[in-house]
Amino acid sequence: MTAKKVFRFVAVLLALTLVAAACGDDSTSTTDGDSTATTLSSGGADEVEVFSWWTGGGEAAGLDAMIAVFANTDPDITFVNSAVAGGAGTNARAVLASRLQANDPPDSWQGHAGQELIGTYVAADQIEPLNFLYDQEGWLDVMPETLIPLISDGGNIYSVPVNIHRANVLWTNPTVLADNGIDVPATLDDFFAALDALKAAGMDAPLAMGEQWTSMHLMETIMLASMGADGWNGLWDGSVSWDSADVTAALEAFDKVLGYTNSDASALSWQDAGQLVLDGDAAFNIMGDWAEGFYRELGMEPNVDFGWAPVPGTAGLFQFLSDSFVLAKNAPHRDAAIAWLTVAGSLEGQDAFNPVKGSIPARSDGDRSLYGEYLLSAMDDWASDTVVGSLTHGVVANDSWKSEIDSALGLFLLDRDVAAFQTALVAAQTASG
Amino acid sequence: MAVASAEKTARPTRKSRGNFFTLQHWWGILWVLPSLIAVMVFVYGFIGWTARVSVSAWKGLLADYTYVGFQNFTDLASDQRFAIDVQNTAIFTVVFVLGCLGLGLGLAILLDKGIRAEGFYRSLFLFPMAISFIVTGVVWRWLMNPAQGDRLSGLNLVFDKLGLDFLVNSWHGTPTWGIAAVAIPAVWQMSGYTMALYLAGLRAVPESLREAARVDGASELQVYRKVVMPLIRPVTLSAIIILGHISLKVFDLIIAMAGKQVALDVPAIYMWTTTFDGFFFGRGAAIGIVLLLSVAVLVIPYLWYTLRQESDT
Numbered sequence: 228m229t230a231k232k233v234f235r236f237v238a239v240l241l242a243l244t245l246v247a248a249a250c251g252d253d254s255t256s257t258t259d260g261d262s263t264a265t266t267l268s269s270g271g272a273d274e275v276e277v278f279s280w281w282t283g284g285g286e287a288a289g290l291d292a293m294i295a296v297f298a299n300t301d302p303d304i305t306f307v308n309s310a311v312a313g314g315a316g317t318n319a320r321a322v323l324a325s326r327l328q329a330n331d332p333p334d335s336w337q338g339h340a341g342q343e344l345i346g347t348y349v350a351a352d353q354i355e356p357l358n359f360l361y362d363q364e365g366w367l368d369v370m371p372e373t374l375i376p377l378i379s380d381g382g383n384i385y386s387v388p389v390n391i392h393r394a395n396v397l398w399t400n401p402t403v404l405a406d407n408g409i410d411v412p413a414t415l416d417d418f419f420a421a422l423d424a425l426k427a428a429g430m431d432a433p434l435a436m437g438e439q440w441t442s443m444h445l446m447e448t449i450m451l452a453s454m455g456a457d458g459w460n461g462l463w464d465g466s467v468s469w470d471s472a473d474v475t476a477a478l479e480a481f482d483k484v485l486g487y488t489n490s491d492a493s494a495l496s497w498q499d500a501g502q503l504v505l506d507g508d509a510a511f512n513i514m515g516d517w518a519e520g521f522y523r524e525l526g527m528e529p530n531v532d533f534g535w536a537p538v539p540g541t542a543g544l545f546q547f548l549s550d551s552f553v554l555a556k557n558a559p560h561r562d563a564a565i566a567w568l569t570v571a572g573s574l575e576g577q578d579a580f581n582p583v584k585g586s587i588p589a590r591s592d593g594d595r596s597l598y599g600e601y602l603l604s605a606m607d608d609w610a611s612d613t614v615v616g617s618l619t620h621g622v623v624a625n626d627s628w629k630s631e632i633d634s635a636l637g638l639f640l641l642d643r644d645v646a647a648f649q650t651a652l653v654a655a656q657t658a659s660g
Numbered sequence: 661m662a663v664a665s666a667e668k669t670a671r672p673t674r675k676s677r678g679n680f681f682t683l684q685h686w687w688g689i690l691w692v693l694p695s696l697i698a699v700m701v702f703v704y705g706f707i708g709w710t711a712r713v714s715v716s717a718w719k720g721l722l723a724d725y726t727y728v729g730f731q732n733f734t735d736l737a738s739d740q741r742f743a744i745d746v747q748n749t750a751i752f753t754v755v756f757v758l759g760c761l762g763l764g765l766g767l768a769i770l771l772d773k774g775i776r777a778e779g780f781y782r783s784l785f786l787f788p789m790a791i792s793f794i795v796t797g798v799v800w801r802w803l804m805n806p807a808q809g810d811r812l813s814g815l816n817l818v819f820d821k822l823g824l825d826f827l828v829n830s831w832h833g834t835p836t837w838g839i840a841a842v843a844i845p846a847v848w849q850m851s852g853y854t855m856a857l858y859l860a861g862l863r864a865v866p867e868s869l870r871e872a873a874r875v876d877g878a879s880e881l882q883v884y885r886k887v888v889m890p891l892i893r894p895v896t897l898s899a900i901i902i903l904g905h906i907s908l909k910v911f912d913l914i915i916a917m918a919g920k921q922v923a924l925d926v927p928a929i930y931m932w933t934t935t936f937d938g939f940f941f942g943r944g945a946a947i948g949i950v951l952l953l954s955v956a957v958l959v960i961p962y963l964w965y966t967l968r969q970e971s972d973t
Contacts, residue, residue, distance in 0.1 A: 317920070321936030324721060347939065351721035431809050439921040491806040493833055493921050508811060627719060630938025634741045637922020641744070641835070651740075659938075 274305040275563035277552070278336035280319035282312040284498070285520025289584030293389070296579045297570045304563045309333055317440075320626070327353050332555035334564035339621030340378045340388050340549035342463075346625025349380045354553040356383035360565065366572050369590045373614045377622065378551060386551035387572040390586035393516045393605055394617040395448045395538040395546040398501065401530065403430075403510040411536045415452050415480060418539035422487040425510050432489035435509035437500035439493065440619060443636055445513050446481050447618040452540030453477035456613050463616070463623040469653045478645050485643070505532060513538055515548070515620070519601045520585020529600045537608075545612035548620035549589060624659075631655035707952065713945035720939050732946035742947070745927045748839040752926070753907040755840045759847035760903050761896065764854025769884070771855070772862045782859070785852035793849070797916025800845035804831040804917070832918050839924055842914055843907075850906065854899050861895035862888065901962045905955050927951050 281290045287310070294306050311319035316337075323336055332353065338344045348354050361367050361384055367375070370388070378386050399411060404421075407428050412418040425433035436442055451459045454467075454477050461467030462474070489509065492500070501518050503509040505527060512518070522533050529535075537544070552571045558564045570576040577588040582597045587606045595603060616622030618629065635651035714733070717726040736742045767785055771778055788796070805814040808830065812820050819827040831841040865888050873887045911928035918924045920933055927947050935944030 317933075317937050321932070324936055324939070327721060328723075347721055353721065438919045490808055490830055490833060491811075493918055493923065494801065494806050627938045627940065630934060630940070633933075633937070634922060637925070638740055638744070640921075641923050 273303060273560075273563070274307055275335065275560050275567050276307040276309055276333040277567060278309045278311070278319070278323060278333035280311055280316035280337065282310045285517060285524055285583060285585045288524075289520075289580045289586075292583045293571065293576050293580040296573075296576050297567060300570055300575075301563075301566045304566060306567075327351070330557075332558065334555055334558040334560050335552050335567055336555070337550055338386060338553055340374065340386060340551045341616055341622030342625045342628075343621025344378065344386055344551070344553065345380045346627070348553065349385055350625075353556055354385050355556050355558075356385060357387060357554060357568065358384050360387070360568060360572070364569060364572060366590075369574075369592050371589065371591060371609070374549065374589060377616065378549075386553045387568045388549040388551040388589035389571050389577055390550050390581050390584060391589055391605075391609055392548045392550070392586050392620070393545055393608070394444065394548055394620060395451060395541045395544065396514065396516050396518070397536045397538045398504055398512045398514060398518055398522075399534040399536065400504045400507055400510050401532075401534045403507050404534075407510075409510070411534065412539040413536075413542060415449075415540040419483065421510075422484075426487065430508075430510065432487060432508075433510045434484065434487040434489075435495075435500040435503035435512040436485075436488040436492040437495040437497045439633070439637060439640070441497050441500060441514065442485070442488075442492065442640060443633060444515065444617075444619045445484065445488075446636065448513050448538040448541065448546065449481045449484050450474075450477040451544060451546055451615065452538055453480045456544055456615050459615055460623075469656055470649060474652070475645065475649060478648055482643060482645050485640075515617075516601065516605060517585050519599075520583070523585065523599065535601060535604075543612055545608055545614050546617050547609075547614055548617040548622055550586075551589075628655060628659035631658050710945045710948050710952075713941055714949045716942050716945075718941035718945075720941075723941075728942070732942045733950070735943065736946055736950065741922055741925060741930060742927070744922060745925050745930050747836075748924065748926050749908060749910075751837065751839050752843045752846075752910060753904060755843035756846045756850070756907045756910075757900060757903045759843065760851045760854040761899060763847060763851035764899070765858050767851065767855040768858035768862055771859055782856070785855050787852065788849045789853045791849065793846070793910075793913040794916045796845050796849050797913045800848075801917045804841060804844075806830040806833040832924060835923075839926075842917055842924060845917070846907070846910070846913055850903060854903065857895050857899050858892065861892035865891050897962070901958060904958050908951065908955050908958070 281287050297306055311322050378384055409421045409424055412421045422433050436445060454473050458467055458473050497514055498521055500512050501521055504512045527533055552568055554564050577590055578594050578597055581588045587602055587609060618624055632655050635655055639648040715727060717728045718724045803814040816828045832838040869887055870883050873883045909928055910926055914924050931944045931947040934940045
């Protein structure tokens, strides 16, 4: 080959690489999970792209169950499952944010009911009100009254909640507790006494914890236990100051609780931390009730292999979070998206999703025969308890506020300086305001 | 040497300006044009856009280009988390660069001694470089499991079984110095590459120079210290630049090994979380610009030095 030919050959090769790279990008951004998503086509009512962070465990299984219902009710619509993996949805939200900025919204996406949706997507005018769908389907009569204000803004309802999760659950290993003669603790003081007893009995870390977001989860439940419902709610509506003595006391309690956790927390996922309790390496784990779905997937027997109670000091309080689906403004397949949302809010859809995911339906008319022992107790508590929102899971604070709290928490986990932590939390409120 | 001679033969054509706009040159420009445009838009265009965002008040999903001067940068200067990022990057860079240089040079000298099946060992040491940092991170996450007590695993379990209990440690869970543990897999991955650089440098040192030194009575250590090392100093410089800019940008390895935690935070991770979790786009862009400048401080003097050397020959 002459030099010229070689040069041309290389140039063509380079051009091909560019094309290949472009194609590669497309497929990685849209395929993940079970369904194979093809590249984004424009228009047409024959598919609906639904974005979520449900890629593993009971979450993905629950979504699949609801997709199966959707396939029955709307066989003509192809369901495109654009799920992105990553703890507590942080990765997925990053992908979603860039897609929304690029004006390339999925038809519908999963979002935590509350400030996460309102503070971010409603404020940025990215989603459509769904009042018409609620009227048409009669959902206002079957969904809890306390839920509606949290998913509304200015009288407009913005999402279809498919489930209710509880954040303030203490998971226990009944065998370990029985062997050490410890009752399930009801108050924070009982909790510390139990943890001390287990430590004295030779258990290094009686309370299992995982990576950083699980420590925020632990923090919010301990703060709720210390401050009560009014104190906790006040932090978010502005009636309780972050530099008050109540907050100091709550943070000191959290600091004390951290002293009983495992040293390798940062290397563990929430599932790993839950596994420590099953294996008897720890006696307690504080995690949302999706842990129950995980335990059942492992074939564990409720009240035998694992037990549960409200986080000590939070009996009568239901710290909730709710996964909900929204309708994107300018959804590429609006009619198909509405068909999907109709299924998501239907009794059939919710009763397919929730027993598998390990959550209770947002509707109050769920078929009780479908739910296991834990979920039935949660359904009863949901009906009778005082409801408060979760921080880690997007109910009480918007994403900016939460991420500032997360930075402050990360620094606190390093230096464990309660006073500095409180100062940083005060600053977090101003920075995100 | 080869470069220098190619340079000399290329010169006459470059000087004959009259031929510049031949058909072949137009073809050349045409072929280069797409990538030129792509680079202008996707590299320099976005650098400019990021710089613009870094002096804006953008917070939230929607763009807000309100000019706030250097507010985002001054905020970073007093940001405790960013201070940890800088400290972690410094520790990581020192451990990573020194580790790679030491290990790379050692391996290169051993291979240069005329070991049997040299090609096999060369490939063996180079292979880790073919793996992505994510894969390395996942594997080393298992190896460096910080669990203590009954749940010892990975390297800690090996230490324990071998009776080397004093070596059992909490790896990246170690306060302050945890980031150094994360640098170890990075050293494992990139020291083979450094070895290849050094090996090429060593091979370029004429055997006659070493012979001359030996004849003059130099010990083997002196041959390396006084003759070989000064001659391969440019290789060391190149290696420092290449490794240094990798370490400034490290992100994937830490995410794969330890997830998002402030203890092991670096600027790239802070940039990502504050931008996409917290929607602080202005602050995220400011961190991006700081990263760009710190890499530029490293790379630009090197480029300038290399270009000047080339024009001198």
